[in-house]
Amino acid sequence: MISTRPIPVRTTLAEQFEAVLRVHADVARACEPVLDVDAARARIKGGQVAYDALRVLRSCGDLQPRFDRVLEAFEVAGFVSNEDRRAILDGELDIDDLVSGWFTGDRTPRDARRRVARQAAIIVGNALLRTASAMVGAPATWKGWTRIACPCCGGSPDIVLVERATQRTLVCARCDAQWRSRRTGCLGCDSEDRASIARIANPALGYDLVMCNECGRFIKERPRRGLDSLIVERALTAELDLAAEQRGLRI
Ligand SMILES: [Zn+2]
Numbered sequence: 001m002i003s004t005r006p007i008p009v010r011t012t013l014a015e016q017f018e019a020v021l022r023v024h025a026d027v028a029r030a031c032e033p034v035l036d037v038d039a040a041r042a043r044i045k046g047g048q049v050a051y052d053a054l055r056v057l058r059s060c061g062d063l064q065p066r067f068d069r070v071l072e073a074f075e076v077a078g079f080v081s082n083e084d085r086r087a088i089l090d091g092e093l094d095i096d097d098l099v100s101g102w103f104t105g106d107r108t109p110r111d112a113r114r115r116v117a118r119q120a121a122i123i124v125g126n127a128l129l130r131t132a133s134a135m136v137g138a139p140a141t142w143k144g145w146t147r148i149a150c151p152c153c154g155g156s157p158d159i160v161l162v163e164r165a166t167q168r169t170l171v172c173a174r175c176d177a178q179w180r181s182r183r184t185g186c187l188g189c190d191s192e193d194r195a196s197i198a199r200i201a202n203p204a205l206g207y208d209l210v211m212c213n214e215c216g217r218f219i220k221e222r223p224r225r226g227l228d229s230l231i232v233e234r235a236l237t238a239e240l241d242l243a244a245e246q247r248g249l250r251i
């Protein structure tokens with residue numbers, strides 16, 4: 001008998017992303033961000049963000065060849081057609097603009113071609129910043145960190161990993177650095193008011209979308225156990241971001 005059970009979306013997506021993850025790992029391995037590690041650690045100790053993300057990104061050189069490689073991997077994975085990839089490379093969209101837009105918290109574009117180009121730019125930016133943050137140190141380096149902004153790059157967290165029901169670890173949307181949250185209520189405003197915090201469970205994805213109506217912040221929450229590559233996790237939950245953005249919320 002032919003099984004009619006659907007293949008889990010998580011597995012399919014992880015397989016589809018293989019070529020992309022390889023390029024991401026290559027870009028991360030080969031880049032050389034310029035970063036004063038001692039100064040960065042001293043800044044964290046003083047409660048300041050470790051480095052200027054845009055400056056560190058620029059120190060890595062030309063983003064275009066990396067962007068081209070990610071787009072090629074996207075085509076292999078079936079995320080972009082050959083025609084669309086060529087159109088993007090023909091100068092329709094600029095990688096530097098896309099990365100800057102991502103830094104300043106732009107919203108997911110409605111246009112499909114623009115959305116895929118932004119996605120590729122994010123993968124490049126993430127590979128470079130991830131490397132820079134790994135240079136800053138192990139998470140023990142920012143053990144005393146109490147702010148909501150990422151201790152390394154200053155980005156906002158987009159994912160919360162929950163352990164033992166109460167321990168919450170935040171993941172930076174830009175550089176993947178992880179740090180412990182001391183807040184029990186909303187990350188943005190610390191509200192514990194149940195009436196203002198909406199939680200929508202998505203059992204199929206294994207995530208809760210948590211939204212605060214007080215300050216307009218949202219975050220995606222899941223157990224730490226069974227976490228895939230963050231690139232796959234973010235692709236898997238892109239629909240949650242869209243749902244939250246459509247309500248006018250931000251990370
Ligand atoms: Zn960060």
Ligand SMILES: [Zn+2]
Pocket residue numbers: 186187188189190191212213214215216217
């Ligand atoms: Zn809030």
